Amino acid sequence: xxxxxxxxxxxxxxxxxxxxxxxxxxxxxxxxxxxxxxxxxxxxxxxxxxxxxxxxxxxxxxxxxxxxxxxxxxxxxxxxxxxxxxxxxxxxxxxxxxxxxxxxxxxxxxxxxxxxxxxxxxxxxxxxxxxxxxxxxxxxxxxxxxxxxxxxxxxxxxxxxxxxxxxxxxxxxxxxxxxxxxxxxxxxxxxxxxxxxxxxxxxxxxxxxxxxxxxxxxxxxxxxxxxxxxxxxxxxxxxxxxxxxxxxxxxxxxxxxxxxxxxxxxxxxxxxxxxxxxxxxxxxxxxxxxxxxxxxxxxxxxxxxxxxxxxxxxxxxxxxxxxxxxxxxxxxxxxxxxxxxxxxxxxxxxxxxxxxxxxxxxxxxxxxxxxxxxxxxxxxxxxxxxxxxxxxxxxxxxxxxxxxxxxxxxxxxxxxxxxxxxxxxxxxxxxxxxxxxxxxxxxxxxxxxxxxxxxxxxxxxxxxxxxxxxxxxxxxxxxxxxxxxxxxxxxxxxxxxxxxxxxxxxxxxxxxxxxxxxxxxxxxxxxxxxxxxxxxxxxxxxxxxx
Amino acid sequence: xxxxxxxxxxxxxxxxxxxxxxxxxxxxxxxxxxxxxxxxxxxxxxxxxxxxxxxxxxxxxxxxxxxxxxxxxxxxxxxxxxxxxxxxxxxxxxxxxxxxxxxxxxxxxxxxxxxxxxxxxxxxxxxxxxxxxxxxxxxxxxxxxxxxxxxxxxxxxxxxxxxxxxxxxxxxxxxxxxxxxxxxxxxxxxxxxxxxxxxxxxxxxxxxxxxxxxxxx
Numbered sequence: 001x002x003x004x005x006x007x008x009x010x011x012x013x014x015x016x017x018x019x020x021x022x023x024x025x026x027x028x029x030x031x032x033x034x035x036x037x038x039x040x041x042x043x044x045x046x047x048x049x050x051x052x053x054x055x056x057x058x059x060x061x062x063x064x065x066x067x068x069x070x071x072x073x074x075x076x077x078x079x080x081x082x083x084x085x086x087x088x089x090x091x092x093x094x095x096x097x098x099x100x101x102x103x104x105x106x107x108x109x110x111x112x113x114x115x116x117x118x119x120x121x122x123x124x125x126x127x128x129x130x131x132x133x134x135x136x137x138x139x140x141x142x143x144x145x146x147x148x149x150x151x152x153x154x155x156x157x158x159x160x161x162x163x164x165x166x167x168x169x170x171x172x173x174x175x176x177x178x179x180x181x182x183x184x185x186x187x188x189x190x191x192x193x194x195x196x197x198x199x200x201x202x203x204x205x206x207x208x209x210x211x212x213x214x215x216x217x218x219x220x221x222x223x224x225x226x227x228x229x230x231x232x233x234x235x236x237x238x239x240x241x242x243x244x245x246x247x248x249x250x251x252x253x254x255x256x257x258x259x260x261x262x263x264x265x266x267x268x269x270x271x272x273x274x275x276x277x278x279x280x281x282x283x284x285x286x287x288x289x290x291x292x293x294x295x296x297x298x299x300x301x302x303x304x305x306x307x308x309x310x311x312x313x314x315x316x317x318x319x320x321x322x323x324x325x326x327x328x329x330x331x332x333x334x335x336x337x338x339x340x341x342x343x344x345x346x347x348x349x350x351x352x353x354x355x356x357x358x359x360x361x362x363x364x365x366x367x368x369x370x371x372x373x374x375x376x377x378x379x380x381x382x383x384x385x386x387x388x389x390x391x392x393x394x395x396x397x398x399x400x401x402x403x404x405x406x407x408x409x410x411x412x413x414x415x416x417x418x419x420x421x422x423x424x425x426x427x428x429x430x431x432x433x434x435x436x437x438x439x440x441x442x443x444x445x446x447x448x449x450x451x452x453x454x455x456x457x458x459x460x461x462x463x464x465x466x467x468x469x470x471x472x473x474x475x476x477x478x479x480x481x482x483x484x485x486x487x488x489x490x491x492x493x494x495x496x497x498x499x500x501x502x503x504x505x506x507x508x509x510x511x512x513x514x515x516x517x518x519x520x521x522x523x524x525x526x527x528x529x530x531x532x533x534x535x536x537x538x539x540x541x542x543x544x545x546x
Numbered sequence: 547x548x549x550x551x552x553x554x555x556x557x558x559x560x561x562x563x564x565x566x567x568x569x570x571x572x573x574x575x576x577x578x579x580x581x582x583x584x585x586x587x588x589x590x591x592x593x594x595x596x597x598x599x600x601x602x603x604x605x606x607x608x609x610x611x612x613x614x615x616x617x618x619x620x621x622x623x624x625x626x627x628x629x630x631x632x633x634x635x636x637x638x639x640x641x642x643x644x645x646x647x648x649x650x651x652x653x654x655x656x657x658x659x660x661x662x663x664x665x666x667x668x669x670x671x672x673x674x675x676x677x678x679x680x681x682x683x684x685x686x687x688x689x690x691x692x693x694x695x696x697x698x699x700x701x702x703x704x705x706x707x708x709x710x711x712x713x714x715x716x717x718x719x720x721x722x723x724x725x726x727x728x729x730x731x732x733x734x735x736x737x738x739x740x741x742x743x744x745x746x747x748x749x750x751x752x753x754x755x756x757x758x759x760x761x762x763x
Contacts, residue, residue, distance in 0.1 A: 050596025051737025054710040058691070061593055066690055067611040085690060116651035173749040210740045211748075213730070221596060222740035269606075336728065337747035374728050384658070385564040386651065390572070390725075397726040426607050544647050 003265070004272045010036040012538070013264050013278035015250050015293065017043075018095020020227035020511040020531040021220045021504025021523050023143070025204035029239040029533035033542060036243045036276055037188025038266050043246035049098075053373045055220045062099045066424040071288070072433045075472075077414070083423060086434050087319050087475030089286050093246055094229030094476055096286075096524065101216040102197025102226060104149050104525040105363060106140050108409040109133040109349055111519040116204035117352050118359045124410035124439055125316055126359070127516040129490050130497035131533075133160050139529035144236075150202035151195030152292040154419075156188070158347035159167075168200045174209065175333040176401040177344035180366035183403075183460030184346055194343040194365055195525075197226040198242070206230075217371055227378045228528075251429055253297040253306055253507070254279055261306075261507040267427065271540075280506045280538060283484075287317065287513040288395075291417040291483035307501035311529070312494050314363075314417035316482040317434065318409045318518035321442070321470045324402035325450055325498035326380055327371055328464040335401040340368025348425030349405075349452050350520055358444040362407040362520030364453055367402045368375045388425065393446075400508075403456050405449035408520035409473060410439040413475075417483050438473045445471040479523050484513035499534045512535050548586035548620060552633050552643075553578060553627045557700070558641045560630065564704040573719045578707025581716030585703070588621055589613060594713045598734035618692045619699070626696030633657055658697045674759075 012028055014021045017039035025035050055061035069091065074080035085268035089096045110117055112129040120126070137160075143149075145167050153165035170193035171180075177193070184191035198209035209224040223230055245268035254275065256262040263277035283290040291314040295305035305313055345365040354358050369377055379400060382392040420433035424517045447469050454465045461481075487493025490502035501507040510531035512523050519526075549557060550749050558579040565573040576653075587614040593602040603672040604612055642653060646703045650689075691699060709714030709723065711734055717723065723730045731742040 017666060047738075048733050050594070050598075051731055051742060052594055052596065052734060054706055054714060055593045058706065065608065065611050067614055068607055068694075172745060174745070175749050178749045196653055211745050212737060212742050213744045214742075221738045224740070315705060332727075334744070334747035337744040342748075344625060359648055374723060374726060374730075375706050383697065385654070385704070387566050387568065390565055390568065393726045394570070397728065426611070 015282035021529040023528040024535040025236040026232040029241040031539035040249040043093040043536035046223040050215035097227035150200040155192035180344040183456035186459040283509040287480035316411040324404040325454035327462035335368035336372040340372040403453035410443040480510035481515035486514040581707030
């Protein structure tokens with residue numbers, strides 16, 4: 001591909017402007033570093049978002065279109081991969097935070113040393129993190145206060161020490177959260193308001209969040225939710241040092257004669273190709289796409305992909321799995337109000353407990369049934385059509401809710417992201433192929449958690465409860481981690497504790513890829529906190545201003 | 547519009563069995579057929595403008611993808627209508643639209659489960675119905691409707707025509723929402739302007755100031 005004239009060299013080039021890329025950009029630019037961001041998707045403003053379930057949930061208005069951005073998936077190397085939109089995340093400025101409802105629990109101290117706590121798990125590659133909760137705590141605090149997270153410090157009996165409380169009180173109490181609190185109360189379980197990326201009151205010059213029914217999986221036309229798009233991007237732009245280029249699709253990270261990252265070759269919306277050179281390159285594409293970009297970046301120095309001399313890029317991939325028990329209540333609970341995820345949580349089943357017979361645990365919380373809006377709502381035993389299907393809609397739409405869990409899936413050496421050798425995307429590049437066999441531990445843990453979910457609703461006097469056990473890992477959380485594992489040993493990790501490639505000393509990755517373990521909690525707060533930590537380290541190393 | 551008169555009549559009749567009219571309106575009264583026919587007409591009605599002022603114009607790769615998708619869906623429907631008539635003629639000696647509702651239900655059940663009677667056939671039918679057809683709760687995965695067979699696709703589109711925002715041509719006068727008690731916005735513009743709040747459906751006992759702080763207006 002012929003390259004157009006070279007853009008001016010820059011201090012730092014960040015690939016991606018989602019949660020992690022925007023967080024890193026904010027921190028770097030505010031400390032005087034000049035940043036070029038290359039984002040493959042559009043830069044959409046709040047005026048382009050709306051309360052349209054059909055467009056947003058069913059027609060790829062925000063989700064990637066699988067005809068343009070397919071992926072393939074298989075359960076083992078012996079199987080033929082099938083085309084499937086596995087673990088999608090919106091590809092646009094703001095990334096997944098554009099359409100999230102934003103549950104933002106912190107991880108706890110144990111999460112950073114799961115290998116030490118649990119020991120060896122057969123068939124898994126459990127590892128401690130090279131960093132501790134205490135090292136990350138100041139950055140959790142920084143993100144929470146930048147966003148104005150609504151929550152209640154101390155309400156989660158299992159949370160690790162915090163330097164201060166949440167900037168905003170919890171969001172209003174939904175009826176489905178109330179059922180959850182009721183059930184937990186009767187069972188003697190600790191429950192707490194789910195910390196959320198929304199403003200329960202005006203904060204930092206921003207108005208309180210509008211509590212619409214169109215939140216989870218919808219963009220925010222009011223601009224009042226907290227997201228990378230609404231907070232970090234404006235912060236970075238305000239510095240005058242953030243050159244954000246949307247619709248610029250990076251196909252390769254180039255290297256110089258010394259094997260250091262030289263720049264990023266990308267194609268803009270007009271199809272013109274450029275090479276953006278930078279002192280430092282930061283990957284922030286999400287764990288799947290960052291691994292794919294490294295694997296696409298082949299050179300004589302790195303024939304198997306950049307920073308992949310260890311053959312670890314793409315391995316140890318983890319995706320969580322989200323599943324639920326579904327309950328019916330006599331009284332209306334309107335589990336679509338607020339978008340279905342203004343919720344209550346428990347960490348009672350989060351920490352590792354040897355007596356359960358499996359490793360680790362997960363976050364359990366109240367929610368609507370899936371996307372609890374009319375088109376996409378449905379119950380596990382509901383017929384697809386006919387009078388009986390309609391009766392379900394009429395009688396249960398306002399009377400149903402879920403208590404759901406996030407499985408802490410075990411990392412495995414052979415669960416991995418690679419380049420597919422047959423399928424290409426609309427730009428002609430090989431797509432990500434995911435090979436994934438769930439560990440026995442994932443299924444056992446999932447079953448245990450779903451049973452606990454069900455008991456909470458039974459205690460809250462649900463008239464009927466269905467348990468939907470996870471059967472496999474489908475990528476339905478949009479959470480993705482592990483593909484560029486961080487660690488102290490170059491033999492067993494891709495990145496060091498600063499998320500810098502062991503093999504390339506000016507190349508970083510700051511999405512979920514560095515996570516050695518998935519943990520059982522929603523990852524984006526930790527992704528942003530870690531990106532903040534790494535960005536601050538890079539700025540300090542450059543002698544940037546405080 | 548895409549369907550010819552016979553196709554339209556046939557699909558509308560099938561939709562009326564998928565969400566039937568009882569003491570409250572069904573797919574026929576909601577205009578689900580209008581929703582579907584407009585969707586299949588091309589790529590001019592894929593995305594409403596978020597303020598409800600019209601529809602987006604698609605360009606570039608996005609437009610290419612939607613042309614491809616609509617072509618596939620059209621083919622599925624054309625074959626599907628023929629299949630319905632074939633099955634109807636074989637079972638009852640008349641085209642689908644001419645059958646009475648009970649006969650139509652029997653034909654649809656057969657189309658839904660081609661190998662009806664065998665347990666594996668039933669399982670297969672359930673698996674292919676996928677997202678939106680509520681065999682398992684929709685979680686957070688987006689749909690892939692072009693992979694669906696005719697009948698699950700029709701069920702999904704019937705549901706969309708019954709419950710999608712009225713701007714898409716179905717859910718006339720928000721009939722679908724009224725049937726299930728969903729107090730959706732009066733228009734897309736209400737949501738776009740931040741005037742649509744659901745706080746009234748939260749737990750009781752919240753202070754007025756909390757409600758005021760989060761109600762937008």
